[in-house]
Amino acid sequence: MNAQLAAPAYAARQGDVARDRDAVLSIWRGNLGEDAHMPAKYAWFYQQADAGPPLLELLTADGLEVGACSAGRRRMLRDGKPLRAGVLVDLAVLPEHRSLGPALMLQQGLAATARNELDLLYGFPNPKAVPVFKRIGYRPLGDLVRYVRVLRHGRYFARRLPQWLAYPAGMLADLFLRLRDALSHPDTALLHADWSESTDSRVQALWVRSTKPDGIVAVRDQAHLTWRFDRSPQRGFRFLLLSGADGSLLAWFATRLQDGILHVHDYWSLHGPAVGTRHIAALLRAAREAGHAAVSIELATAPIYLAPWQELGFVARGKRPIFGCWSAQTGGEVPTALHFTAADEDE
Known part of the structure; x- marks a missing residue:
C-alpha cells in the first residue's frame, strides 16, 4: 500500500x-x-x-x-x-x-x-479574489471605470445595421459630432497641440505649478513620467502636449494606440485633474486627425473631475474595484477623494 x-x-x-x-x-x-x-x-x-x-x-x-x-x-x-x-x-x-x-x-x-x-x-483584484483581499484586511477605495468616446461610428453601426448602410450612416454621425465639438469649443483652436515620444522639462514645470487636489493622487513629475512611460518595455506611448499662446504647457495626455483605439493612460493639467473641456476637445481633434476610431480612459476620480469627460460624450464601459490596506499610522480611514488612472497600475 x-x-x-x-x-x-x-x-x-x-x-x-x-x-x-x-x-x-x-x-x-x-x-x-x-x-x-x-x-x-x-x-x-x-x-x-x-x-x-x-x-x-x-x-x-x-x-x-x-x-x-x-x-x-x-x-x-x-x-x-x-x-x-x-x-x-x-x-x-x-x-x-x-x-x-x-x-x-x-x-x-x-x-x-x-x-x-x-x-x-x-x-485591483478580479471578482474571484475579492473575498481573499477582504480577509487579509483590504477595504474598497473606489472603482476604476473605463470611459469611451467613439470617433468613427461605421464599425460600431455595422454590429446592428447592414454594411451598406452602417458606414454611410457612420460617416454622417462622425461629421455631425465633429462639427458639434468644434462649435461647442471654439477656444480649442487657441491651443497648440504637439505629439511627443517622450517627456521634457515643461512637464516638470507644469507639475510644480499645478493645483494639487485633496485626497490621494500620484506624483506626476518628470522623473516618474520618464520611468513610467519613456522607459517602459511596453513601447508605443506618446504624449499629447497642449500649450498656450506663450508656449507654456497647460495640459498633457499620455496615450497608447491599440486596435485603432487611443487609450489615455494618464493626464494632468495646470489645474491638476480638473482638465478643461477645451483640452479634452483638443485631444479628440488630434485623435480624429490621426485616424483613430475611439478614445478611452480609465478613471477613479471625483465627480467634479469626471464631469468634463462626460460633457464631451465619454460613456462608461465597465469598471474594476480598487482595494486598499492602510498602515496603523495612517488611521485607516477611507479618503473622501481619489484620483487614479491606468498609470497607477504596474504596466
Missing part, C-alpha cells in the same frame, strides 16, 4: 530584488504574461523604478521558491502631503501549489511587510 505523500511545508519570506531575480523569473515562466517580455519587465519595474525597488515576497515549499508577489512603490500625495504607497502586482504561484492556503500566506506576508514600510497598499 502506497504511503500518502506529506503536504509541503509552506513559508513566506521577504525577498531581495537583486538576489532573487532568477527565482522570481523562474516562478513567472509560463505563469505570468509572455516569457520573452519578463526579463525586460523585471529590469524596468524592479530595478529602475523612480520610487525605489518594490517590496518582494516569496513563498517557499520545503525550502524551494514556488510563489511570488510584489508591491511596487509609488510616490503619492494625500491632501497635499507625501504618502508612501505601493501597488500590489505580479502574484504568481506554480500550478501544483495553487490553493487558498499558500496564496493567502504569500499575500499576508506582503501585507505585513507593507504595513511597516508603506502608508497604503492597494490593488
